[in-house]
Amino acid sequence: MISNIVMATGFVLFLVGLWGVQSHRNILRIIISYSLIGTGAHLVIVAIGYVAGGTAPIIDRALPAAEAPARAIDPIPSALVVTAIVIGLAVTAIMLAYAIRLYEKKKTLNVDALTESKG
């Protein structure tokens, strides 16, 4: 049940971001929409790792080592999402750098001004 809710939330964020990429004309808003797409995808990946009735895979007083294989959730999607968040940050930083250079060249943040490659 929880998995389905988190997965649906992730997909909704993905769709909101996709709509933002296609309907905005301001380049900064498009970059924010890409960030939303990434966040939605991360939520979906984390939701896949959930085991029914499970808890975080950290061995402490609440989860002794003997009970961990029975009650812990899948640690691999969490590890993959840690990596994915950092990569998303790197890509966003480069996109913003390009936005700065485009603004310096074209004096506007509107993507309709980038028509050089159109026939």
Add this chain to the structure above:
Amino acid sequence: MRRLTALTAIALFALVFASVALTYIEPAALSPLALSYVRHVPQDLNAPNVVTGILLTYRAFDTLGEVAALFMAAASVGLVVGAGWRRAGATPAQEPAPPREASEIVRTGAQVLAPLVAIFAAYIIMNGHLSAGGGFQGGAVLAGCAALILMADPQKRLNLKFLGAVESLAGVLLVLVGVAGVVFAGGFLDNRVLPLGTFGAFFSAGAIPLLSVLLGVKVGCELSVILEGFRA
């Protein structure tokens, strides 16, 4: 017309996603791979945090590749918005507007908060193997501290040479610890080069705290360099 195609695309994606999200059934038990990770990390690596054990030992090579991707991002940002373009005259010279001084609230708040944020970042980094935390998370908070300092004092310039040197040194040490793993223990970036210690102690889990510190310092310096590159 553009709205119509956008709406159609969103609707089709929503159909596919709904068919996945509504029919997904939670697994009742861990898969065999996850089971072996949850068993082996506390046993062989002596690390209570299974996710950090995976990230810094079993899949440490991926973490090294991600560190390389972050370095590439910092280098690309430095290339695209760096001072080299302005010096070469590629863009017409514009006098930057004199930066406004930050308000008193921001300045005072930064004076109080910046040391606390730095200590919190150090706590997150060092706590990576015991509870939730780790190198990447702490490094991001460290860069947040740098952002706070930059916001409070718009005239301040970070020492890019120092940050670059620290970042490169941390990267080299990371690879050296990995090679030490090949020489003295089971494989590349094996954490058993340092003594495993008692379970749950501050200095335990072999080389994982050392790798967390190196990762945290490297990520913090890289993000600070990116922040500094975005300024005029």
